[in-house]
Amino acid sequence: MxxxxxxxxxxxxxxxxxxxxxxxxxxxxxxxxxxxxxxxxxxxxxxxxxxxxxxxxxxxxxxxxxxxxxxxxxxxxxxxxxxxxxxxxxxxxxxxxxxxxxxxxxxxxxxxxxxxxQIDKNVAIDFSLERCSWKNYDKEKAATLLRELEFYSLVGKLPDPNEQVKENMKLW
CATH class of the missing domain: 1.10.150.20 (5' to 3' exonuclease, C-terminal subdomain)
Incomplete structure (x- = not known):
């Protein structure tokens, strides 16, 4: 491995x-x-x-x-x-x-x-926690993409864009 x-x-x-x-x-x-x-x-x-x-x-x-x-x-x-x-x-x-x-x-x-x-552990990653936020996202656009990628079971699991993040889904 x-x-x-x-x-x-x-x-x-x-x-x-x-x-x-x-x-x-x-x-x-x-x-x-x-x-x-x-x-x-x-x-x-x-x-x-x-x-x-x-x-x-x-x-x-x-x-x-x-x-x-x-x-x-x-x-x-x-x-x-x-x-x-x-x-x-x-x-x-x-x-x-x-x-x-x-x-x-x-x-x-x-x-x-x-x-x-060898796995390179020093790769520069452009990461912004703010960009990872999924509040106010375009639910229909996300659903379309999931269908295109054949992730049909995930379409029904998409939360409402304005829904509060549940406690057990928070990163920290």
């Missing part, structure tokens, strides 16, 4: 397991459990090593989930893994020769995969 890289002490992630009723709330501990000891900040490097066919992220050819987890538990980060490999450190020397060769051969692909998988 791409968004797990965003989980931290302030951010948790709701994810659907099956259908819309079975929901999981991921925090740091649950991410660590799901990825056999990896922290949320390592999820991106995990995806860089293992790849993700559904997102067209190649990863390192021949590296699967188990090996990616083992490497990150041993080296911490993708950057540190390649630093240790290039310095031929004792830690790196303990890797199987074929694995070392594969990692070095696909280094560029690993970092490309990391770039492809």
């Amino acid at each position: 791409d968004a797990l890289q965003l989980v931290d002490k302030q951010t948790k992630l709701f994810a659907l397991r099956k259908g819309v009723k079975d929901v999981v709330l991921y925090d740091k501990d649950l991410v660590k459990e799901k990825f056999q000891g990896l922290l949320p900040e390592q999820v991106l490097d995990f995806k860089a090593l293992r790849g993700d066919a559904s997102d067209n992220i190649p990863g390192v050819t021949g590296i699967g989930e188990k090996t990616a987890i083992e490497l990150l538990l041993k080296f911490g980060t993708l950057d540190n893994l390649y630093k240790e490999l290039e310095e031929n450190s004792e830690k790196a020397k303990n890797l199987k020769p074929k694995l070392r060769e594969t990692l070095l051969q696909y280094k560029e692909q690993a970092f490309l995969s990391k770039d492809l998988a």
